[in-house]
Amino acid sequence: xxxxxxxxxxxxxxxxxxxxxxxxxxxxxxxxxxxxxxxxxxxxxxxxxxxxxxxxxxxxxxxxxxxxxxxxxxxxxxxxxxxxxxxxxxxxxxxxxxxxxxxxxxxxxxxxxxxxxxxxxxxxxxxxxxxxxxxxxxxxxxxxxxxxxxxxxxxxxxxxxxxxxxxxxxxxxxxxxxxxxxxxxxxxxxxxxxxxxxxxxxxxxxxxxxxxxxxxxxxxxxxxxxxxxxxxxxxxxxxxxxxxxxxxxxxxxxxxxxxxxxxxxxxxxxxxxxxxxxxxxxxxxxxxxxxxxxxxxxxxxxxxxxxxxxxxxxxxxxxxxxxxxxxxxxxxxxxxxxxxxxxxxxxxxxxxxxxxxxxxxxxxxxxxxx
Numbered sequence: 015x016x017x018x019x020x021x022x023x024x025x026x027x028x029x030x031x032x033x034x035x036x037x038x039x040x041x042x043x044x045x046x047x048x049x050x051x052x053x054x055x056x057x058x059x060x061x062x063x064x065x066x067x068x069x070x071x072x073x074x075x076x077x078x079x080x081x082x083x084x085x086x087x088x089x090x091x092x093x094x095x096x097x098x099x100x101x102x103x104x105x106x107x108x109x110x111x112x113x114x115x116x117x118x119x120x121x122x123x124x125x126x127x128x129x130x131x132x133x134x135x136x137x138x139x140x141x142x143x144x145x146x147x148x149x150x151x152x153x154x155x156x157x158x159x160x161x162x163x164x165x166x167x168x169x170x171x172x173x174x175x176x177x178x179x180x181x182x183x184x185x186x187x188x189x190x191x192x193x194x195x196x197x198x199x200x201x202x203x204x205x206x207x208x209x210x211x212x213x214x215x216x217x218x219x220x221x222x223x224x225x226x227x228x229x230x231x232x233x234x235x236x237x238x239x240x241x242x243x244x245x246x247x248x249x250x251x252x253x254x255x256x257x258x259x260x261x262x263x264x265x266x267x268x269x270x271x272x273x274x275x276x277x278x279x280x281x282x283x284x285x286x287x288x289x290x291x292x293x294x295x296x297x298x299x300x301x302x303x304x305x306x307x308x309x310x311x312x313x314x315x316x317x318x319x320x321x322x323x324x325x326x327x328x329x330x331x332x333x334x335x336x337x338x339x340x341x342x343x344x345x346x347x348x349x350x351x352x353x354x355x356x357x358x359x360x361x362x363x364x365x366x367x368x369x370x371x372x373x374x375x376x377x378x379x380x381x382x383x384x
């Protein structure tokens with residue numbers, strides 16, 4: 015009896031264990047993909063690709079211009095060529111134009127600095143043709159943040175036609191001594207109807223201009239059309255220095271109603287001195303054999319001018335007047351002796367000449383006696 019009871023208990027236990035085993039699914043039968051991140055193994059987590067870093071894989075800006083060259087055809091001389099280049103951003107981020115650099119003879123009056131993706135902007139250029147004739151090509155360098163084309167050139171081309179021409183050269187240049195009158199002639203030529211030039215204005219009162227029909231001896235041979243002589247003169251009261259006084263002409267020609275003739279040059283003094291300041295720098299009086307030279311030139315050698323004397327306002331300096339060409343050029347030697355007191359040198363060198371207008375010439379004297 016007892017053995018039968020034990021066997022019965024063992025049988026019931028075996029049946030219970032088998033029932034539990036049959037009621038459970040094997041762990042390995044679950045699909046690996048169904049596991050949540052929290053349940054993923056360390057090996058599975060290590061195998062996952064890293065997340066994209068912020069700012070990566072952002073589409074770059076892309077600059078596109080339908081026409082990188084604008085051919086404006088034939089334009090009258092003096093016309094200002096205004097051109098707009100349309101720029102489109104076909105990229106995926108903002109296009110930034112940091113600069114638009116024009117070449118000589120071209121100006122950039124404005125450009126759009128920021129162009130959104132898919133949007134358009136422009137670069138506006140201007141070319142003043144008053145100084146050009148014939149074929150011209152002017153460029154603008156556009157600098158942007160497009161990684162593929164950070165720099166690109168835009169071109170403006172044209173043929174500049176002078177409906178009114180200036181010959182034998184298109185400018186007048188003077189080199190005159192103050193007090194002397196000077197004049198030059200140029201010829202205005204045009205085949206256009208209505209050509210009858212008159213002086214509109216001169217930039218300076220000491221520059222005069224007159225227009226008259228060109229005589230046979232003044233005409234440029236072989237040039238068709240009407241010709242007029244433009245006489246430009248500089249009056250004796252013109253100030254010393256550089257001359258820049260263009261003359262503006264009204265032409266009567268519809269295609270080129272005005273014309274500007276550049277007038278430049280220099281009005282030199284009757285007597286010139288170089289240098290304009292005598293500078294000894296730092297020196298030891300009496301020990302350094304230091305001298306400075308002043309060159310005096312008579313710019314009108316037909317009338318002699320002599321340097322009669324030279325003196326220095328600072329004690330201890332000596333001068334010597336050496337004629338290079340009597341009545342035309344002189345060298346004044348200035349020397350520091352051992353009697354120059356230590357300290358800053360701040361005085362002047364005074365030259366005496368035989369010229370009535372510049373009888374006395376004063377030149378600053380600088381230095382430091384150690």
